[in-house]
Amino acid sequence: MNAAAAIAGTFSLIFFINRGFSYPEAVVYVVVAVGTTAFLCPVLHQWGSMRPRTSIALGSIFVGLNYGLFLVLDGWMLLVIPGILFGFYMAFFWVPYNELL
Numbered sequence: 097m098n099a100a101a102a103i104a105g106t107f108s109l110i111f112f113i114n115r116g117f118s119y120p121e122a123v124v125y126v127v128v129a130v131g132t133t134a135f136l137c138p139v140l141h142q143w144g145s146m147r148p149r150t151s152i153a154l155g156s157i158f159v160g161l162n163y164g165l166f167l168v169l170d171g172w173m174l175l176v177i178p179g180i181l182f183g184f185y186m187a188f189f190w191v192p193y194n195e196l197l
Contacts, residue, residue, distance in 0.1 A: 108182075111166065112175065124172075125179040132183020140187060148192040155189025158182075 112122035140146070162181040169177060 108166075108178075115170075115174070117175070121175065124175045125182070128176055128179030129182040129186065132180050133186040136183065136187040137191065140191075146192075148196055151188045151192045155185045155187075155192075158185040158188060 108125060109122045112125060113119065158181045162178045162185060165178045165181065166174070
């Protein structure tokens with residue numbers, strides 16, 4: 097599911113364009129997601145370690161919520177709130193996943 101979510105991240109931009117956002121507006125989603133991840137990584141490092149299984153499970157929940165919100169949100173909230181959740185997904189799933197590898 098998470099590998100598919102990473103691939104679907106690319107299609108999210110196409111979804112935003114089809115919903116009427118301009119290209120620069122669609123990129124806001126990516127900027128918010130990467131900014132959230134960049135903020136969370138040092139914060140989570142200071143907070144202490146979490147069991148990888150717990151963190152990866154939380155990351156899976158965040159990505160599910162992210163795509164679920166595509167169905168119910170509209171306007172700028174569609175770019176910002178799912179973008180934040182996608183940032184949480186990257187920090188909670190991919191960082192421990194890559195560390196385990």
